[in-house]
Amino acid sequence: MTLVKICGVSDPAGFDAALAAGADMLGFVFYPPSPRALTPAAAAALSSRAEGGPLRVGLFVDPEDALIEAVLAALPLGLIQLHGAEDPARCAAIRARFGLPVMKALGIAEPADLMALADYAPAVDRFLLDAKPPPGATLPGGNAAAFDWRLTAGRAIPRPWLLAGGLTPDTVAEAIRQSGAPGVDVSSGVERARGVKDPARIAAFVAAARLP
Ligand SMILES: O=C(O)c1ccccc1NCC(=O)[C@H](O)[C@H](O)COP(=O)(O)O
Numbered sequence: 532m533t534l535v536k537i538c539g540v541s542d543p544a545g546f547d548a549a550l551a552a553g554a555d556m557l558g559f560v561f562y563p564p565s566p567r568a569l570t571p572a573a574a575a576a577l578s579s580r581a582e583g584g585p586l587r588v589g590l591f592v593d594p595e596d597a598l599i600e601a602v603l604a605a606l607p608l609g610l611i612q613l614h615g616a617e618d619p620a621r622c623a624a625i626r627a628r629f630g631l632p633v634m635k636a637l638g639i640a641e642p643a644d645l646m647a648l649a650d651y652a653p654a655v656d657r658f659l660l661d662a663k664p665p666p667g668a669t670l671p672g673g674n675a676a677a678f679d680w681r682l683t684a685g686r687a688i689p690r691p692w693l694l695a696g697g698l699t700p701d702t703v704a705e706a707i708r709q710s711g712a713p714g715v716d717v718s719s720g721v722e723r724a725r726g727v728k729d730p731a732r733i734a735a736f737v738a739a740a741r742l743p
Pocket residue numbers: 538539558560562565566567568590592614659661670671672673674675676695696697698716717718719720
């Protein structure tokens with residue numbers, strides 16, 4: 532079954548909808564410039580709405596250790612997503628220091644971009660293959676921009692991975708078919724306004740991603 536991550540969950544309605552829809556992972560953004568950013572305390576309050584359920588993913592952009600420490604003091608995470616310019620050594624250091632699996636996000640626009648996967652593979656547990664930020668974007672992710680899904684078709688990706696970038700309830704099934712992705716991640720495509728999740732779109736996205 533295709534894994535589904537709902538990223539940038541920032542309010543109770545979005546959290547409850549992702550849970551009810553059966554999402555596998557929930558992303559909490561710890562990057563203050565994002566409209567989806569949470570404080571550690573706010574993420575802890577959201578996360579405590581349910582015992583168990585989806586894996587809680589903490590999303591960081593070139594974080595200092597102190598930020599990860601502050602988040603982990605507030606709530607348990609199951610996975611650390613690194614969405615900045617962290618190199619393999621920094622990914623490995625974060626994984627070792629915090630004893631948590633790491634998912635490295637990489638921007639993909641052309642076949643050559645997939646060559647970085649081999650360098651990162653020993654240092655990380657998962658990949659998130661996303662579009663590169665479009666010109667003028669102020670965030671490294673969550674921009675509703677897609678890359679050519681055919682770039683990953685038939686490619687051996689050296690870790691479990693999620694496809695991300697511009698996915699919506701209407702496109703996710705075709706994206707899975709074209710890319711061969713074993714999992715998908717979405718943020719903007721399940722929002723009714725930037726940074727505000729839409730429960731109906733979350734339900735529709737998870738259902739569409741799970742269609743045979
Ligand atoms: O979502 C954010 O605000 C964000 C901010 C800074 C770095 C990464 C961010 N999002 C990363 C994600 O995992 C998104 O879900 C992924 O880029 C796909 O986003 P979208 O194209 O909006 O579905």
